[in-house]
Amino acid sequence: MPIRQLPNQLIDQIAAGEVVERPASVVKELVENALDAGATVIDIDVQTGGKKRIKITDNGQGIPEADLAMALQRHATSKIHSLDDLESLLTMGFRGEALPSIASVSRFELISRHQGAEMAYQISAHGGEIDGPKPAAHPVGTTVIVADLFFNTPARRRFLKTDKTEYLRIDELIKRVSLSRFDVTFRLSHNGKMIRNAQGGDTEILRHQRINQLCGKDFIDNAIFITQQRGNLRLSGWVAKPSWNRAQPDRQFFYINQRMIKDKLVGHAIRQAYQDVLFHGRFPAFVLYLEIDPELVDVNVHPTKHEVRFRDSKLVHDFIFGSIHQSLAATRVGAMQESKAEPLPDYSQMQHRMNLSGGGGYGGLGASTPAAGVREASFDYLQQSAQASSQLHTYPVGDAISSPSLPEADGQHQDIPPLGYAKAQIHGVFIIAENQHGLIIVDMHAAHERITYERMKEKFHADALKNQKLLVPIQVNVSAREVGAVESHREWFEQLGFELGVMGEESLVIRKIPAMLANADVENLIKDVLSEIVALGSSQKIEAQINEIMSTMACHGSVRANRQLSIMEMNALLRDMEHTLRSDQCNHGRPTWAQLDMKQLDKLFLRGQ
CATH class of the missing domain: 3.30.565.10 (Histidine kinase-like ATPase, C-terminal domain)
Incomplete structure (x- = not known):
């Protein structure tokens, strides 16, 4: 025609x-x-x-x-x-x-x-x-x-x-x-x-009313307010605590310069920020606003204008990830009282130390077995960190540990720790504690798992990462753009324990890998990482896989069910929780503790009715 x-x-x-x-x-x-x-x-x-x-x-x-x-x-x-x-x-x-x-x-x-x-x-x-x-x-x-x-x-x-x-x-x-x-x-x-009929107005009450209509009445009560700025980028809004999650991604709202968007880069950054704290198969909830110089974002990439393209995608990705990740790190009981909290005790000076292999205590990896697929050498490398985190530490809180009781005078309430003082242990699984609001219930394994995991991560990032040279280097065929990504991120790969060489326009060779990843499918891992770097400007896949191994080790090294703890040991665990990042949930995203205040307890028994 x-x-x-x-x-x-x-x-x-x-x-x-x-x-x-x-x-x-x-x-x-x-x-x-x-x-x-x-x-x-x-x-x-x-x-x-x-x-x-x-x-x-x-x-x-x-x-x-x-x-x-x-x-x-x-x-x-x-x-x-x-x-x-x-x-x-x-x-x-x-x-x-x-x-x-x-x-x-x-x-x-x-x-x-x-x-x-x-x-x-x-x-x-x-x-x-x-x-x-x-x-x-x-x-x-x-x-x-x-x-x-x-x-x-x-x-x-x-x-x-x-x-x-x-x-x-x-x-x-x-x-x-x-x-x-x-x-x-x-x-x-x-x-x-x-x-x-959503009435307009720039007051906090009207804003919260509008958010409640969309996200549910308890969203704000279970959300963390974010406001972060870096250069021309500003992120503000609310992210739900990991415990307030959804079965579907139906409470996710992201705006760029007041334009609602659904962007792969933004979604990836937010998922990465939640990966360490969210229960598997669940989705986070958020209402977030990104303000950016309009010259740094192209909104003319799709007829419906839902998708955008950033001039510096890595900068935006890392800014969103870092802002949310930092905010979620504070999801622990007592985080709001951080300014009032006493400094952490010097753990090296603690006297009472036990592990699972010796007569009581609430931790220790001595009796644990590494998870399948984790090399013994890798286990040994971080075992010291896990043992240090699982040792029982006493805290200078006075007579309340040996004879737990709450102060009677209201003026003394500020001296009560957020998780209060332990009263009993239920079926070797839960710790019952009393704080100034009422009753605290703690899943002792889930709580200790998070404590152990966070201490292992601190140890991992503080020490130089051990790597090992491969007897037979691995050759990997990639695209020319992915070879360029290796060149531009060479220092980052070295910091994580990799030594990568360029063999040709579309070929790489892996000579060294982190010792912890000795049993991993390194070739496909590197391919996935490079694919993400090309698409998004950055990748957390290596860190995620290392964290997954440490999480498994922490789970095996944490106090198990039916382990009988003394009051002193239970109180030490509570104090550790109050000083550990992300301690509101375990490594798998399950909650570690719950509060029943006096009003809830009264309602259970129809008191005052």
Whole structure:
């Protein structure tokens, strides 16, 4: 067939296939236009899930009469005028495709009154044929009505889901957009019934109300507030504690310069930050805002504008990972009292030391067996660290250890440790303790596992990493870009115990590896690491595999069930927990302790009722 110029109507319908997937896509584009117009109140009214009718009204600055017809032309926009504008975008929309694409597959009507104009004007389009503009009645702002979506493309209409499913997509979209702009009021109605009325305002109460509506009433209570800045990067928002997790990734909201995005690099950085503390098969929850110089991020990489590209992906990845990782490290009881806490005792001076192989105590690797696949040499290398962390240490807390009791006077409450003092042990599994709030229950194995693991990591990072030379070097075939990644990250590989050589444009040789990874599939590990570095600018796969081995060793080296502990030993474990990072959960993400305050205990026994 000869090459022909496509008709404008067909061009618009093809474009609509990229921009308008379903009613929620229409709502997204029109709400973003309203935000760009400076609206502070946006009303969204949909019928039959948006299939029959979508009406969006805003109080923004409106569109002048002279620009109404141009607004429905392809690639016509007021938001960019040059390449410089495109490279430093702060507006939500900018392509100039949304309105003409929507108008080409619906019965479209737009009424707008520009600020300062005496009257409003209306323009309509049915299947792309434009009528108007002509005078109309309307306050300052804009109303867009989209009726009978896909009426002229029935094949695409058949791909739509039920009314309820399409409405729920719109509802989820509005909730997500509303989290990006706390200062804007969003009202959503479906089939004439008001569903959501999120009042705008920049107060903490209103922000928390809006977050609670989306993430659940207890999200804020179980979240850590983050605010970190490095150069042109600033990250703020809330990350849920690892114990408050989800079965699905349905409470994950990330915004870049107020634009909601779903980005692989961002997702990878957040997963890496949670990898040491989250229960397997569960997902973290977060509401996070990244502010970045718009010249350092390209939002023009996908028609729906959900994906972005960073100029320095490694910098952004490491900043997000480091900010969240640092915040999660403080997930331990008493972290808020850190400024009041006494300095850690000098463990080298502690007198009472026991291990599992000798008459009591709550730790020691002496009776443990390395996990399958862990070389004996690797085990020996870190055994000292595990033993040091598992030795029983006493703390200078006075008579409370030998005869645990809480001070009676309220003024003495500040002297009570966050986990209080041990009272008993239940079935050789749980420690029962009393603090100023009520009852504490501790899973002694899970708690000691985390303590042991963290001490092993400290030892690992403090000492020079031992490596071993391979008798037979391993040759690895990789891409040219991955060879370049080895060259640019050579020092990093050496710090982790690897010696890699370049054999050719697409070939490497592994000469030395960390002793701990002697039984690992090093060839595939290096391939995976290089693949991640090329894609994301960095990788934590090596550290993750080393941590996994240490985690297994810590599990085997921790106090086991049915181990009877003395009151002194139990109190020493509680004090260790209060001074150990991430001690709210074990290495596998399970909680290590729980609190039942007096109100909860009273409720159990109907006291005061």
